[in-house]
Amino acid sequence: xxxxxxxxxxxxxxxxxxxxxxxxxxxxxxxxxxxxxxxxxxxxxxxxxxxxxxxxxxxxxxxxxxxxxxxxxxxxxxxxxxxxxxxxxxxxxxxxxxxxxxxxxxxxxxxxxxxxxxxxxxxxxxxxxxxxxxxxxxxxxxxxxxxxxxxxxxxxxxxxxxxxxxxxxxxxxxxxxxxxxxxxxxxxxxxxxxxxxxxxxxxxxxxxxxxxxxxxxxxxxxxxxxxxxxxxxxxxxxxxxxxxxxxxxxxxxxxxxxxxxxxxxxxxxxxxxxxxxxxxxxxxxxxxxxxxxxxxxxxxxxxxxxxxxxxxxxxxxxxxxxxxxxxxxxxxxxxxxxxxxxxxxxxxxxxxxxxxxxxxxxxxxxxxxxxxxxxxxxxxxxxxxxxxxxxxxxxxxxxxxxxxxxxxxxxxxxxxxxxxxxxxxxxxxxxxxxxxxxxxxxxxxxxxxxxxxxxxxxxxxxxxxxxxxxxxxxxxxxxxxxxxxxxxxxxxxxxxxxxxxxxxxxxxxxxxxxxxxxxxxxxxxxxxxxxxxxxxxxxxxxxxxxxxxxxxxxxxxxxxxxxxxxxxxxxxxxxxxxxxxxxxxxxxxxxxxxxxxxxxxxxxxxxxxxxxxxxxxxxxxxxxxxxxxxxxxxxxxxxxxxxxxxxxxxxxxxxxxxxxxxxxxxxxxxxxxxxxxxxxxxxxxxxxxxxxxxxxxxxxxxxxxxxxxxxxxxx
Numbered sequence: 001x002x003x004x005x006x007x008x009x010x011x012x013x014x015x016x017x018x019x020x021x022x023x024x025x026x027x028x029x030x031x032x033x034x035x036x037x038x039x040x041x042x043x044x045x046x047x048x049x050x051x052x053x054x055x056x057x058x059x060x061x062x063x064x065x066x067x068x069x070x071x072x073x074x075x076x077x078x079x080x081x082x083x084x085x086x087x088x089x090x091x092x093x094x095x096x097x098x099x100x101x102x103x104x105x106x107x108x109x110x111x112x113x114x115x116x117x118x119x120x121x122x123x124x125x126x127x128x129x130x131x132x133x134x135x136x137x138x139x140x141x142x143x144x145x146x147x148x149x150x151x152x153x154x155x156x157x158x159x160x161x162x163x164x165x166x167x168x169x170x171x172x173x174x175x176x177x178x179x180x181x182x183x184x185x186x187x188x189x190x191x192x193x194x195x196x197x198x199x200x201x202x203x204x205x206x207x208x209x210x211x212x213x214x215x216x217x218x219x220x221x222x223x224x225x226x227x228x229x230x231x232x233x234x235x236x237x238x239x240x241x242x243x244x245x246x247x248x249x250x251x252x253x254x255x256x257x258x259x260x261x262x263x264x265x266x267x268x269x270x271x272x273x274x275x276x277x278x279x280x281x282x283x284x285x286x287x288x289x290x291x292x293x294x295x296x297x298x299x300x301x302x303x304x305x306x307x308x309x310x311x312x313x314x315x316x317x318x319x320x321x322x323x324x325x326x327x328x329x330x331x332x333x334x335x336x337x338x339x340x341x342x343x344x345x346x347x348x349x350x351x352x353x354x355x356x357x358x359x360x361x362x363x364x365x366x367x368x369x370x371x372x373x374x375x376x377x378x379x380x381x382x383x384x385x386x387x388x389x390x391x392x393x394x395x396x397x398x399x400x401x402x403x404x405x406x407x408x409x410x411x412x413x414x415x416x417x418x419x420x421x422x423x424x425x426x427x428x429x430x431x432x433x434x435x436x437x438x439x440x441x442x443x444x445x446x447x448x449x450x451x452x453x454x455x456x457x458x459x460x461x462x463x464x465x466x467x468x469x470x471x472x473x474x475x476x477x478x479x480x481x482x483x484x485x486x487x488x489x490x491x492x493x494x495x496x497x498x499x500x501x502x503x504x505x506x507x508x509x510x511x512x513x514x515x516x517x518x519x520x521x522x523x524x525x526x527x528x529x530x531x532x533x534x535x536x537x538x539x540x541x542x543x544x545x546x547x548x549x550x551x552x553x554x555x556x557x558x559x560x561x562x563x564x565x566x567x568x569x570x571x572x573x574x575x576x577x578x579x580x581x582x583x584x585x586x587x588x589x590x591x592x593x594x595x596x597x598x599x600x601x602x603x604x605x606x607x608x609x610x611x612x613x614x615x616x617x618x619x620x621x622x623x624x625x626x627x628x629x630x631x632x633x634x635x636x637x638x639x640x641x642x643x644x645x646x647x648x649x650x651x652x653x654x655x656x657x658x659x660x661x662x663x664x665x666x667x668x669x670x671x672x673x674x675x676x677x678x679x680x681x682x683x684x685x686x687x688x689x690x691x692x693x694x695x696x697x698x699x700x701x702x703x704x705x706x707x708x709x710x711x712x713x714x715x
Contacts, residue, residue, distance in 0.1 A: 048253050048256060049131045052256055055263045057310040059266070059267075059313065061271075061310050063270075127318055130322045133322060144335055186376060188517075192709075193592055383434065388508065389527075392412060396412055397413050426507065428477060438706070438709060440526065440527070440556060442530050443575060456487075456698055466699060470713045471515075472526075473511065477509070479507040509528045510525055511528075526702075526706070528556075529548075550579050554596070556702075596670070597671065605652070638673075642673065674697055676696050
């Protein structure tokens with residue numbers, strides 16, 4: 001059969017196939033194509049069509065190349081007779097005849113190539129038609145399966161994870177994420193306080209909003225990553241033994257992929273054999289040089305024939321498969337028609353589910369926003385109305401003696417005691433009422449150095465000796481006037497502070513504190529209460545002053561290294577027990593507040609019985625180790641100094657397990673703070689007149705308590 005005959009036959013097959021494709025396209029008009037086919041059907045059908053076409057083309061090419069290789073090997077290739085005829089002519093005659101043959105052959109080859117191009121264009125249209133039919137067939141089969149599954153509860157629940165709902169989940173995730181982000185930002189200090197500390201770092205955050213957000217994020221990710229595969233899996237779980245059509249589609253794709261791989265392997269083998277035969281045939285021609293152009297033309301014609309054969313073979317295959325799919329599609333439509341009522345109900349159900357999902361996610365976001373707004377307002381109201389001294393609410397009244405509206409003062413009129421009658425009488429500027437108020441009591445046995453330390457802290461803050469990451473401003477109060485006198489007596493008169501009076505709840509030293517948090521600066525009032533040692537040593541839980549001392553956002557608990565452990569351990573045990581009662585914390589539970597264990601008077605340890613009178617020993621090693629640590633204010637150096645202080649504990653207080661006594665209640669939220677309000681010059685000297693005042697370790701406890709309360713002031 002000549003090449004032009006093959007081309008004409010190909011055009012005939014192509015015409016028949018195109019007619020079938022047009023009929024198929026016409027037959028698909030109507031309700032079956034209404035709506036957009038699901039992505040799963042498009043993907044699986046497209047993969048199947050591509051694999052079938054590729055397999056048919058590879059198989060046709062392999063068969064054609066095999067025949068060409070056999071012709072070349074047998075010497076029966078059309079080019080052989082031409083070169084044999086040319087071999088008996090003179091050179092000029094041979095060249096002339098070769099040019100004529102090549103010129104005429106060019107026309108034939110170009111005609112074959114044009115036919116191959118046209119066949120490829122028509123084949124593309126035919127393949128597109130088949131792909132549409134195949135996709136519709138898959139879509140109908142999946143819908144039929146879903147209609148049956150919708151009668152099961154599992155099928156109804158599976159609709160929530162349909163790929164059609166992925167944008168609902170994404171929008172819901174964005175909305176809930178926004179509410180969660182705003183909430184976490186507003187509560188960042190509380191969250192940091194909860195997560196700070198040793199064992200507390202491993203607890204994690206278990207808030208309802210975070211859990212809900214995580215769930216929505218997982219569902220959203222699943223619908224985007226897995227598409228309808230998860231949906232189909234859930235449907236199959238509800239249908240039991242009846243397999244999902246998707247499984248059949250996947251198996252068909254696997255089978256045709258294996259056939260395609262095998263056909264392509266045969267094609268590669270045929271190409272290699274044909275190339276080898278063509279080279280041998282070319283080198284065996286006696287006048288190959290004279291007929292080089294003719295030989296190239298012959299090879300080009302072979303390639304065009306192979307290409308045309310591939311296109312025709314794929315079209316025949318596609319036409320056959322298209323007819324089969326049309327029959328299956330008619331069958332599927334007939335089955336779906338039997339479930340017309342169920343299908344319509346299923347489609348309505350999907351719309352209701354989608355609408356319900358959207359309303360539900362919107363409702364969650366809106367409810368979360370409203371609750372957040374209500375919570376913020378409640379916290380702001382509580383902060384504005386709570387007195388930092390007595391913790392009374394709604395007891396502030398204007399003093400009425402302000403000469404300017406911006407200078408208005410408020411006084412707490414809360415009645416602390418009826419017998420004898422006593423009002424709180426705490427007074428401060430009204431402009432600070434809306435600020436968050438942190439309360440830090442100083443606790444410890446009498447003469448432990450609390451007032452001395454606080455007086456020097458007061459001096460350092462007034463002088464601006466604090467890290468650049470924070471800002472402190474003194475707020476004038478009754479206590480500030482008293483501490484001005486205490487500081488003057490220490491620095492100028494070289495007198496130690498007098499014992500703190502026990503009569504009533506002490507007025508706090510107040511500082512306006514501003515941090516430089518990268519997530520938003522915070523402005524709070526820091527209230528430091530200087531409680532008498534008698535409060536912690538001898539007062540009972542029924543005493544109002546002791547109750548107030550135990551209700552703080554953090555504690556300075558002073559340990560005196562010049563005093564034995566018995567009295568101090570009893571005071572710490574009583575503090576621990578009463579704190580549980582005040583906070584309502586049962587056994588095994590923890591309070592999310594920090595405690596700074598301030599070891600004061602470290603300059604006097606050299607004169608204590610546990611120190612080596614000849615120098616050396618544990619005390620000298622302590623000073624040496626402490627001197628090797630920088631006195632900069634960072635978490636690392638503070639923890640390093642705490643470790644050095646902890647190593648000296650058994651030397652100062654043998655047998656007193658301070659860490660064990662504290663850890664189970666505070667959950668790792670404690671550190672030792674070695675400090676001296678006087679300094680480390682003139683070790684062991686108690687007479688202040690003989691000392692140079694150069695305090696060490698003063699601000700670290702205060703900054704650490706702020707840091708542990710969620711205000712990042714330490715590096």
